Amino acid sequence: TFAVLQGGLLEPSYSHVKAAVSAELRDPASAQFRNIRGSNETYCGEVNARNALGGYTGFRPFIYRRGIVRIEPQEPIAASTAQLANHYEDLAQYLRLSREC
Numbered sequence: 001t002f003a004v005l006q007g008g009l010l011e012p013s014y015s016h017v018k019a020a021v022s023a024e025l026r027d028p029a030s031a032q033f034r035n036i037r038g039s040n041e042t043y044c045g046e047v048n049a050r051n052a053l054g055g056y057t058g059f060r061p062f063i064y065r066r067g068i069v070r071i072e073p074q075e076p077i078a079a080s081t082a083q084l085a086n087h088y089e090d091l092a093q094y095l096r097l098s099r100e101c
Contacts, residue, residue: 021064025049026052031047032048032059037101042064044062044100044101063100073087
């Protein structure tokens, strides 16, 4: 499907990608997207959404591949060793997928 932009230009809607990425967010209805590109199995882009305090976090890169979503993890503040280990594991998974973008 396509979305009509100003001036009558057509742009792919990427609705299935947006739905999958939004489902991973704390506030799915607040998701804003930009720079989505890709085809077939792998899509990349950026997403911005509200956090627990109601503020937008800023655009973060994401990858969608075959129904799996990875959003670039943010380093935790004042994290324990276990939390940092989980963060770096998530980051490694994200970076492996990001090579396809």
